[in-house]
Amino acid sequence: MFRSTKECNIHPQNETIVARRNFFSRLAFGVAASIALPNVVQAAKNTAENTKINHQAAKKAVRLPKHTTQQANNASRIATSSSKKATSEQKHLNVSGADHPHAQHNNRVKTVYNSKTQVPPNKNHTQVENGRSHSIIQPRAKTSMSNSASNSVLQKDHVQLITQRSLAFQNPHTGDKLSLTYYEQGRYLDDALNEISFLLRDHHSGEVHPIDPELLDQLHEIKQMLGLKQPFDIVCGYRSPLTNAKLHAESVGVANNSFHIHGRAIDIRIERYSLSRIHNAALAMHRGGVGYYPESNFIHLDTGTFRNWTL
Known part of the structure; x- marks a missing residue:
């Protein structure tokens, strides 16, 4: 207790x-x-x-908005397109430079038309008889246009693929008129050549002879140079040996063995075109024979070697 x-x-x-x-x-x-x-x-x-x-910052850094990605792609495409275009323009400038044959051809033609440079007569192909100068022409074997292209740069320019070539004629001696296409799709048309040969027949005897197609190409080139709409007036086309002999006996301006006998020459004039202008255009071609006949008012053209004279 x-x-x-x-x-x-x-x-x-x-x-x-x-x-x-x-x-x-x-x-x-x-x-x-x-x-x-x-x-x-x-x-x-x-x-x-x-x-x-x-976490939010990491999302923003990794994920880009859709419109930003599209803008970047568009910028890349535009840059590529601009680069290709610049390359193409540079190639075009290189092709169309002053050294191009066509540029040389155009410059030479402009010089002749502006009368800045006159082509002097070729004295080696002329002679003086009875106080008048004239040319004695020897015929040659007919050559193709491609073979004669080696004579000059202008001759080479002429031999090019032209889809269509047309000419118009009127013959005051017979009253015949003709306008047609004689060359198409890389070949001469036989029917057209026959019609032209008939229009250019010997109007003294009525004889018909084939006309050299190269002569027609010379006329077509003059047509292109002058921008012709009207036809060529025919002073003389084909000339038979008999007719040529008679004319040779009457005039010193007619060669004894003329290209007219072989269907390789033509004498022309053009309405409303001065003879000197036609003459300058013919000289600018730098091909064939070119005769200047101011007193008789016509220009002679033939398919011989390049030369010129005045009567």
Whole structure:
């Protein structure tokens, strides 16, 4: 009993001490938690926000908008197209330079037409008889246009693929008129050549002889140079040997062995065109024989070697 009383006296005191200790421990923990917890929460929030921002930035850096990609592609295509166009223009300039044969041909023709340079007569093919100069022409074997192209650059320019060639004639001696295409799709038309040969027949005897197609090409070239719309007036086309002999006896201007006998010469004039202008155009071709007859008012053309004279 004594022991129980003693224990009862001691127990309340111990409980008080323990309670106080527990109270202060909880108080200290609460204070520490209240101080540390807000910092921990804020740090967690900052970490989460930084992670989100970095993720969005990475998305923007990797993924481009559709319209930006299309603009880049269009810019690349435009640059490629411009490069190809520049290359093509450079090639064109190289082809169409001053060294091109056609450019040389045009410059030579312009020089003759503007009368800046006159082609002097070829004295080696002329002679003087009874106070008048004239040419004695020897016939030659007929050659093709492609073979005669070696004589000059202009001759080479003439031998080119022309889809169609047309001529118009009127013969004041017979009253015949003719306008037709004699060359088409790379070949001469036989029917057309026959009609031309008939129109250019010997009007003294009525004899018909084939006309050299190269002579027709010379007329066509003059037509192109002058931009002719009207026909060629025929002074003389084919001439039979008998007719030529009679004319030779009457005039010193008629060669004994004329190209007219072989169907390789023609004498022409053109209405409303001065003889000197036709003469300059014929000289500009730099092919065949070119005779200038101002007193008789006609130009002589033939398919011989290039030469010129005046009577």
